[in-house]
Amino acid sequence: MRTTLGHDVAGIVSSLDEECVHVWLLNYRKSQRREPLQALLGVYLGVPAEAVVLTAGEHGRPELAPPWNAVLHFNWSHSGDKAIIVVARGLVPGIDIERVRTRPRSGELAERFFHPDEAAKLSALEEPRRELAFLQLWTGKEAVLKALGRGVAFGLHRLHLSVESGSSDLIWLDGDDATQWQLQRLDVDPDYIASVAWRGPRRVIHFWTLAERG
Template identity: 60%
Template sequence: MQTIECQDVAGIAAGLSEATIHVWRLRYERVQRRGPLRALLALYLGAPAESIIFVENEHGRPELATPWRGQLQFNWSHSGDAALVTIARRLAPGVDIERVRARPRAMHVAERFFHSHETAALAALEPSRRDQAFLQLWTGKEAVLKAMGRGIAFGLDRLCLAVAPAAPRVLWLDGDDATQWQLHALSLDADHLASVAWRGPALSVAAWTLADST
């Protein structure tokens, strides 16, 4: 992912069209709360960061408040010292990032919470490949649920995704047409996995790293 200086973001923001999804990787500390998200969206809107106010839907998904409401759709996720922000126009994206680490209880979690087809696909993998496949599956589910404006309380077993090494894809989604959904794995680094999802046509996904201002 190309590293972009803060002063150059506005030029990239100008290229955000209805045919593209923008994804930004940021350095993050939990004490910053939504500060980095607010600052990035301000660059897209050409507004002071302090003017960016959020409202939440009934499930806690943040959205822009008036007067910016409807101008951009976005979602964000953070894990450890890394955060991802995805920005779009006219459709609601979802994103999730997770740190790569050993998951000794992966199959237990899958058997309890995932769709049975996903659990079977994970069980069929060699143990050395299972942790990464589980994590990619997890980020994919989170991304779809966040794009829906929901969270994991919706039910992780109410959607079924293709399991790596198959290409990311929504196979089934309770109450919706799975063919209308797009799901992409994001290449970050050896320490993180991430996914971005949205309901709508296939779009171009462009990703950058925002330079650390400190």
């Protein structure tokens, strides 16, 4: 089934300005590759999906090719059967989504790769809160690193996030001022955890679910 965008979506995309960011959740299959992403970006740009050209940044982050990269920024992530897309003007966002599932090595991974304070606070939590907190930290870190244009190779220990329930605050970021960043958890689906981040002032997050049509 091909993802089809109708006039309702076209009306929504026209509301994107520098006071907000748009987030879209959609069903996804790996066989679709970048097709749904290009279809949605095409509506924002006013061009057919096949005309949307994507390039890779210095560290592999997908970007729009010039001249579109000067007016529109995006990021996307997929896990399980869901994908999530963030679109913005005037800032570079990062987003990540992970399906909730048991990760037997989460404690070991946190001890090895996370900031020491995060690992210590995670170890003090009881299941299942520990697993959910691990995923919240993971998606938050991924979102920030993707907004930086970097990946996990930057070092997951080089940023420190709060571990408190329901919080996604960025406490410290190596080489940057963490107070200049926005990081928010997204309530997308009971079986998924997602986070969005950007460097800049607060903006309103508008969230929609994108339905497939035959």
